[in-house]
Amino acid sequence: MPTRQVDESFADFAYRVLCDELIVLDIKPGEPLNDEVISRRLGVGRTPIREAMKRLEGDHLVVAYPRRGTFAAGVDITDLAEISEIRHLLEPAAAARAARMASPQLRQEIKEFAREVGELLPVMHSQRDLMRLDMRVHRMIYRATGSRHLEDVLIRYDNLATRIWSLVLEKLPPVSEHIAQHIELLECIAEGDSEAAARLTTKHVTDFENLIKAVL
Known part of the structure; x- marks a missing residue:
């Protein structure tokens, strides 16, 4: 507990x-x-x-x-398309905003977290632990946007997406490669590269949707 x-x-x-x-x-x-x-x-x-x-x-x-x-609440797999559509609109914009708005202190924190993710992935074998690490990355990015309203909306939809992920977790191959995408994304945000951050986030959200669809 x-x-x-x-x-x-x-x-x-x-x-x-x-x-x-x-x-x-x-x-x-x-x-x-x-x-x-x-x-x-x-x-x-x-x-x-x-x-x-x-x-x-x-x-x-x-x-x-x-x-x-x-x-x-129930978990409806058919919600995946709608949730993914909303995340496709908001997540890249959030990553780009985080790259522009993060404070120097937070940029340093993001750099250190990117290193931590790289160190954890080779030794983390539990799918559930990997999922929680993915959630930590998303929360870090949302906080870096500096917008409480945007952060609240993003957390809500990430929670709903993660519930769908949890529902099919045992059917999925190891998701460490999917989560490894976050390392470059966090580095781009820390360096202030908003275009790269948005591009990488779009790919990440698309890959997530395809990963889930592949086992449905």
């Missing part, structure tokens, strides 16, 4: 843990989410749990039904 960060509210902690579990399908689609059970499991009061549930509902990760309760 992850631990709550010092500056993290109980609601934010509950949201972070539940969001991760929903994305990687540790909480299965259609599974009920009981706030009392979750409260005991996380050691968090029921009010923060309910706050987290509201946020998750807004993210389309859970569905609440009157008098029935709250359930993990």
